[in-house]
Amino acid sequence: ELKVEQNPLFLSMQEGKNYTIYCNYSTTSDRLYWYRQDPGKSLESLFVLLSNGAVKQEGRLMASLDTKARLSTLHITAAVHDLSATYFCAVPKIIFGKGTRLHILP
Amino acid sequence: DTGVSQDPRHKITKRGQNVTFRCDPISEHNRLYWYRQTLGQGPEFLTYFQNEAQLEKSRLLSDRFSAERPKGSFSTLEIQRTEQGDSAMYLCASSHWTRSRGQYFGPGTRLTVT
Numbered sequence: 001e002l003k004v005e006q007n008p009l010f011l012s013m014q015e016g017k018n019y020t021i022y023c024n025y026s027t028t029s030d031r032l033y034w035y036r037q038d039p040g041k042s043l044e045s046l047f048v049l050l051s052n053g054a055v056k057q058e059g060r061l062m063a064s065l066d067t068k069a070r071l072s073t074l075h076i077t078a079a080v081h082d083l084s085a086t087y088f089c090a091v092p093k094i095i096f097g098k099g100t101r102l103h104i105l106p
Numbered sequence: 107d108t109g110v111s112q113d114p115r116h117k118i119t120k121r122g123q124n125v126t127f128r129c130d131p132i133s134e135h136n137r138l139y140w141y142r143q144t145l146g147q148g149p150e151f152l153t154y155f156q157n158e159a160q161l162e163k164s165r166l167l168s169d170r171f172s173a174e175r176p177k178g179s180f181s182t183l184e185i186q187r188t189e190q191g192d193s194a195m196y197l198c199a200s201s202h203w204t205r206s207r208g209q210y211f212g213p214g215t216r217l218t219v220t
Contacts, residue, residue: 042211
């Protein structure tokens with residue numbers, strides 16, 4: 001059974017701190033997606049990682065993919081309150097993790 | 107902006123009634139997906155289309171659920187004989203066949219079955 005596991009599921013952190021969200025998946029995949037969801041809203045695509053070793057950065061967020069380890073990370077640098085949201089990773093066959101609810105404290 | 111649109115945004119229905127939702131994808135996207143999301147969970151895959159062909163359907167999808175995309179453009183998701191457990195947000199997403207930019211999600215239809 002294909003599984004996607006995120007860790008942690010809930011993260012409360014101080015503004016200005018760094019942290020990493022982990023996404024493990026159970027089958028081979030050549031790509032991985034990260035999405036953001038604000039409360040009561042739909043999902044917004046953040047990153048599409050298309051190959052082993054892929055790294056993408058957008059502002060304070062950086063995502064990477066290790067297909068051999070079946071692991072992706074989403075690193076948050078110097079967190080700000082606006083990053084508070086739920087972050088999902090997903091792999092083909094269109095399987096989402098349970099999400100990491102990120103809460104940034106002022 | 108020609109993003110993914112869904113209609114209606116909210117639907118309240120009584121148990122046993124049938125409901126139908128519509129999704130209009132981004133025009134140049136030939137892939138269309140339906141998901142269901144309940145509070146605190148990630149989106150759960152229901153089905154997806156490439157053009158008008160329904161290529162995959164979740165094993166979790168009961169026979170009460172049916173989806174169509176007759177002309178390869180908009181899609182409908184019908185739930186027959188609704189149950190309280192069907193209450194959820196139903197999300198539609200579309201993507202280009204290369205999937206190079208991920209999926210674009212619509213705002214969702216929130217279904218409440220009373």
